[in-house]
Amino acid sequence: MSLTKVSYSMIKGAFFNVLDYGAVGDGVATNDTAFAAAFTACANGGYVLVTPGVYRLNNTLTIPSNKAIRGSGPTSAVLRSYTSNYPIQFGGDTTRHTSTVSSGYSRGSQSLVVSSASGILANQLIRF
Numbered sequence: 001m002s003l004t005k006v007s008y009s010m011i012k013g014a015f016f017n018v019l020d021y022g023a024v025g026d027g028v029a030t031n032d033t034a035f036a037a038a039f040t041a042c043a044n045g046g047y048v049l050v051t052p053g054v055y056r057l058n059n060t061l062t063i064p065s066n067k068a069i070r071g072s073g074p075t076s077a078v079l080r081s082y083t084s085n086y087p088i089q090f091g092g093d094t095t096r097h098t099s100t101v102s103s104g105y106s107r108g109s110q111s112l113v114v115s116s117a118s119g120i121l122a123n124q125l126i127r128f
Contacts, residue, residue, distance in 0.1 A: 015049040015070070016042045025053015027080065032059045042067050052076040059083055065091045 016038045019025075023034035035057065038048045047068035053076075060083055063069055071077030081087035103113045 014043060014046045016046060017049045017051065018055070019051060023050075023055060025051065025055050025077075027054035027056060029056060030058050031055045032057055032061075035061055039064055039067055050077040050079070054078045054080055057081050057083065057087070060085050060087065060089050062089045063091070 018031070018034055018038045021034040021037040021041070023029075023031045023038075025031075035048065035055075039062070042048055042064075044066040047070050050069060050071040052072045055078065057079060061079065061081070071079075079087075
């Protein structure tokens, strides 16, 4: 009989608690490395779990393709960005056109206003 060691990274849909990778949700400690490590360990189809706290990020948080991030609720798990660049990037795609969202990003909004529509065509998928 042989045994195979299984880790969470082998299980599609498994979660990876960012605290297990060194994150501190105190609003003071920098958590960029912990979030990057959690996403690296995360299997495709899995997600990084953010438990209650305020997580300081000094760089753009990149959420890789086929991975997700889930929090404990809109007021209990807060990501606070201190970067002058885009706070969150999805999929790691750096070849796309980018534009700053000027307004419409509040909860319940049905539309977004961007600083430039250059490179955006009718019926084109827009990724956030």
